[in-house]
Amino acid sequence: MTQQRVSSDDRRVVVVGGGHAGGTLVGMLRQAGFAGEIVMFGQETELPYHRPPLSKKFIDGDLEQWLRAPEFYREQNISVRLGESIESIDPAARRVYSSSAQATEYDLLVLATGAEPRRLPVPGTDLAGVFTLRTLADARVLRKAVISGSRIAIIGGGYVGLEVAAVARANGVDVTVIEREDRVLARVASTRLSEILAAYHRDRGTKILTGAQVVGLSGDDGHVRGVLLGDGTQVPCDIALVGIGALPRDELAVAAGLACEQGILVDHRARTSDPAIFAIGDVTRRPLTGVDGLQRLESIPSAVEQARQATASIVGAAPAPAEVPWFWSDQFDLKLKIAGVVSAPPGTILRGDPASGRFALFHHVDGKITAVESANSPGEFMAGKKFIAGGERIDPTRLADPAVPLRDTVIK
Amino acid sequence: MPMVTYVLPDGSEHAIDVPCGQTVMDGSVRSNLPGIVAECGGSCSCATCHVYVDPDSQALFDEMTDEERELLEFADGAQADSRLSCQLVVTTECDGVRVTVSAANG
Ligand SMILES: Cc1cc2nc3c(=O)[nH]c(=O)nc-3n(C[C@H](O)[C@H](O)[C@H](O)COP(=O)(O)OP(=O)(O)OC[C@H]3O[C@@H](n4cnc5c(N)ncnc54)[C@H](O)[C@@H]3O)c2cc1C
Numbered sequence: 001m002t003q004q005r006v007s008s009d010d011r012r013v014v015v016v017g018g019g020h021a022g023g024t025l026v027g028m029l030r031q032a033g034f035a036g037e038i039v040m041f042g043q044e045t046e047l048p049y050h051r052p053p054l055s056k057k058f059i060d061g062d063l064e065q066w067l068r069a070p071e072f073y074r075e076q077n078i079s080v081r082l083g084e085s086i087e088s089i090d091p092a093a094r095r096v097y098s099s100s101a102q103a104t105e106y107d108l109l110v111l112a113t114g115a116e117p118r119r120l121p122v123p124g125t126d127l128a129g130v131f132t133l134r135t136l137a138d139a140r141v142l143r144k145a146v147i148s149g150s151r152i153a154i155i156g157g158g159y160v161g162l163e164v165a166a167v168a169r170a171n172g173v174d175v176t177v178i179e180r181e182d183r184v185l186a187r188v189a190s191t192r193l194s195e196i197l198a199a200y201h202r203d204r205g206t207k208i209l210t211g212a213q214v215v216g217l218s219g220d221d222g223h224v225r226g227v228l229l230g231d232g233t234q235v236p237c238d239i240a241l242v243g244i245g246a247l248p249r250d251e252l253a254v255a256a257g258l259a260c261e262q263g264i265l266v267d268h269r270a271r272t273s274d275p276a277i278f279a280i281g282d283v284t285r286r287p288l289t290g291v292d293g294l295q296r297l298e299s300i301p302s303a304v305e306q307a308r309q310a311t312a313s314i315v316g317a318a319p320a321p322a323e324v325p326w327f328w329s330d331q332f333d334l335k336l337k338i339a340g341v342v343s344a345p346p347g348t349i350l351r352g353d354p355a356s357g358r359f360a361l362f363h364h365v366d367g368k369i370t371a372v373e374s375a376n377s378p379g380e381f382m383a384g385k386k387f388i389a390g391g392e393r394i395d396p397t398r399l400a401d402p403a404v405p406l407r408d409t410v411i412k
Numbered sequence: 413m414p415m416v417t418y419v420l421p422d423g424s425e426h427a428i429d430v431p432c433g434q435t436v437m438d439g440s441v442r443s444n445l446p447g448i449v450a451e452c453g454g455s456c457s458c459a460t461c462h463v464y465v466d467p468d469s470q471a472l473f474d475e476m477t478d479e480e481r482e483l484l485e486f487a488d489g490a491q492a493d494s495r496l497s498c499q500l501v502v503t504t505e506c507d508g509v510r511v512t513v514s515a516a517n518g
Pocket residue numbers: 016017018019020021022041042043044051052053054055084085086087112113114115133134135160249252280281282283297298299300301303326327328329330
């Protein structure tokens with residue numbers, strides 16, 4: 001991003017949400033030379049932190065990985081109001097009202113309220129030992145429970161669920177993953193990757209039930225003891241993690257009359273339907289190059305890209321070129337990286353050997369790569385991301401042969 | 413504390429004290445320098461912390477892992493002196509090191 005030299009600016013930017021998107025944006029605004037006032041409200045009592053360790057390192061690693069050192073905000077003259085949530089927006093008066101009933105005026109407002117775990121609409125979710133995982137506070141509780149527990153039922157086979165499953169299993173806990181669809185990662189991964197990963201987990205002792213509808217949780221003495229399935233089976237457990245996706249926290253925006261459709265609608269410059277309000281991160285529904293309509297993405301690269309877009313809009317800089325969406329996941333010793341949009345493509349090329357834990361699936365249409373799903377193959381991932389962005393045509397036979405260097409797979 | 417000089421894509425130079433044990437990436441993020449984004453927080457996953465290290469300083473840092481080498485091979489702007497700055501742990505010997513931040517970190 002080109003640095004702007006704004007010597008003075010009497011605008012006040014108010015940011016609602018101190019997560020990855022909000023925390024990144026406030027730093028970027030200062031990098032871009034924004035000299036006005038910045039106020040960030042965060043409902044959590046923690047400064048912005050990295051969420052990936054919450055599911056990947058919640059037993060043996062460092063949970064607390066701050067986005068920025070605590071002194072950073074003071075040094076950058078950013079006022080951070082932790083533990084204070086915004087309850088309403090008055091767009092006409094350009095004011096937000098916080099939980100302390102105080103009003104704060106803004107010139108520009110950035111909504112970065114993220115997403116929250118989807119609730120499981122069955123009886124028993126209020127039993128002790130039933131958890132969700134979104135925040136550091138959640139992870140601290142889950143860590144304690146998993147260390148002392150012996151059997152965990154994970155409801156929902158998404159990325160977060162499988163990451164927790166891997167960590168729990170590696171720590172000797174008995175793990176059952178319960179998935180409603182006919183495969184894990186049904187919404188986000190190709191069928192092939194789902195199958196490979198399910199086998200990888202099963203080989204390490206995890207039970208995976210697919211096509212399984214949870215109808216309730218049972219307990220005794222107020223503590224969970226089992227998950228009841230639609231076919232009458234009961235999966236015994238002493239901890240249950242509900243990981244069935246996240247919903248955008250767009251209720252403030254809806255109440256303020258902004259255009260929303262399960263997520264705040266934004267354009268490629270992070271603008272909402274109100275010219276004084278931007279939205280970034282998991283709460284948005286955003287445009288993506290090469291995909292019709294608006295998409296919800298829940299990933300750090302997307303949150304960072306949108307923070308960059310909002311910064312450029314606020315300081316009047318040229319927008320940065322669009323990025324290829326991607327994210328990562330760690331499960332056991334597999335470092336997975338996925339780029340592009342995985343949506344039942346006509347062709348898939350496997351490079352490498354899933355049994356060795358090192359492979360990549362390239363999805364393509366007539367030799368044009370649309371997505372890459374890789375495990376322990378950073379070269380394949382980076383090359384795939386480049387192919388997606390550049391629109392190069394590759395030779396499927398050559399790409400399928402790991403002995404052929406990636407550069408030599410492109411049809412010149 | 414060892415001082416590391418960051419040369420940014422716009423040509424400006426920033427000399428920063430980086431505590432031993434921290435990485436070249438940490439020093440930049442800490443001072444809010446633009447260029448090093450560090451999306452993954454240093455877990456060698458994202459390649460958004462790409463820098464070029466002067467040839468005479470390269471031996472001061474640990475050798476690249478295969479993972480870092482592969483990530484860099486196809487990174488935008490990759491050169492022979494490319495490194496991921498989250499893998500460059502600063503020691504007392506690093507005092508005076510200069511790194512140039514890649515313009516391609518996003
Ligand atoms: C366990 C876990 C693991 C993940 N792993 C990865 C990964 O490996 N790679 C990857 O790319 N992505 C990963 N993600 C997704 C990534 O963390 C999110 O995409 C990212 O955090 C989105 O940032 P955000 O700021 O939009 O939302 P959040 O980080 O959720 O932040 C939103 C913040 O806003 C606050 N807030 C909400 N409403 C209000 C209000 N009214 N007033 C004040 N504050 C409010 C919330 O309390 C929250 O702190 C993971 C997510 C989870 C939960």
